[in-house]
Amino acid sequence: MYTIGIDIGGTKIKFGMFDEQNKIVKVEVIKTPKEAVLETMIETISAMGNEGEIQGIGIATAGIIDIEKGVITSAANIPAFVNLPLKTSLEMEFHVPVMIANDANSAALAEGNEGVAKKVSNFISLTIGTGIGGGIIQDNKLVHGTSGFGGEAGHMVIVHNGRTCGCGRKGCWETYASGRALERMIQENPALASKKMQPKDLFLNYNSNDACKEIIDTFVDYLSVGILNLQYTMDPEMIVVGGGVIDSSDHWWHLLQEKITATSTIPINIRQAQLKNDASMIGAGYLTKK
Known part of the structure; x- marks a missing residue:
């Protein structure tokens, strides 16, 4: 079973596939889309693992986020993502929990689990x-x-x-x-x-x-x-x-x-x-x- 970790930036998006020990087994990098955002996200995630292998999807992104709804409400560098129902759309597509957080918050989680603050x-x-x-x-x-x-x-x-x-x-x-x-x-x-x-x-x-x-x-x-x-x-x-x-x-x-x-x-x-x-x-x- 795998978890997908995604980092959305203004110029590129990094998709990481992590095993149950949270070790990286695969990374995909794509150019940040300006249109067909949901389709591009779904297509890239689908290409990383077979159906049933993915147990959760986490998304780190810049901008202001409504944590409960899983929606980016404001982000100057990624306007095509603003107000998209990322959480609900990906949960409906892959039938797994999806969480979205600010990229700095995600970096804190990483340092606490695997970095200098372990x-x-x-x-x-x-x-x-x-x-x-x-x-x-x-x-x-x-x-x-x-x-x-x-x-x-x-x-x-x-x-x-x-x-x-x-x-x-x-x-x-x-x-x-x-x-x-x-x-x-x-x-x-x-x-x-x-x-x-x-x-x-x-x-x-x-x-x-x-x-x-x-x-x-x-x-x-x-x-x-x-x-x-x-x-x-x-x-x-x-x-x-x-x-x-x-x-x-x-x-x-x-x-x-x-x-x-x-x-x-x-x-x-x-x-x-x-x-x-x-x-x-x-x-x-x-x-x-x-």
């Missing part, structure tokens, strides 16, 4: 990429919250009346400590913008360019503020940091640790995520497991 029952997982996503695991269970917004740490306000976020609020954490924030800071510096620098270039030039150093130091300051807010609020056993920005962690992780050590008055265990690009797909494979 055997840790209470932790917070952060996914830092274009924005900041989060997942909360409490007593080994994913915290969805009353309306399904549990773990949306990126929209925690850290600057009163600060920069406008994509969500419409002002001062959200992800407007100051994400990949998009780094891109903005580059554009606001004419010298760096003229060189067409990318966020990764900031880290590479940290020791040789004062402007790059200033941006990275600012980024680390804001990142530490949000992390410490979460630690003081939830007091988890561990805070796991992953996402695309972690790929350059060799250049800034020590700065973050130094900042947190200097400004925290309580113990904090901060670790780098292990599962990287497969985290959401792996976590999706656990969504229907009891």
Whole structure:
């Protein structure tokens, strides 16, 4: 018997087939469809396993999700999926339970079951990429919250009346400590913008360019503020940091640790995520497991 874990992204969708020990036995990657979405999803899942072999389907996706209905209610990067009855349609087709969760929540499940937080029952997982996503695991269970917004740490306000976020609020954490924030800071510096620098270039030039150093130091300051807010609020056993920005962690992780050590008055265990690009797909494979 197998479980299917699906990670829906703006450009591609990853389908993983997992055995009863949740080991990956097959992976399919397709271009994210802009039409005939349900047909494409059903066709790809059907091609992965014979009828009767699949015992559950988990879907990790960006956007805002109605957990109970299993519907993506808002997602700028995958508009063709918005308001589609994914859960009910796939359950009717395959006659197995289907669960849909935010991709950052799924990444938290993955890290808790197979990653750096394995055997840790209470932790917070952060996914830092274009924005900041989060997942909360409490007593080994994913915290969805009353309306399904549990773990949306990126929209925690850290600057009163600060920069406008994509969500419409002002001062959200992800407007100051994400990949998009780094891109903005580059554009606001004419010298760096003229060189067409990318966020990764900031880290590479940290020791040789004062402007790059200033941006990275600012980024680390804001990142530490949000992390410490979460630690003081939830007091988890561990805070796991992953996402695309972690790929350059060799250049800034020590700065973050130094900042947190200097400004925290309580113990904090901060670790780098292990599962990287497969985290959401792996976590999706656990969504229907009891």
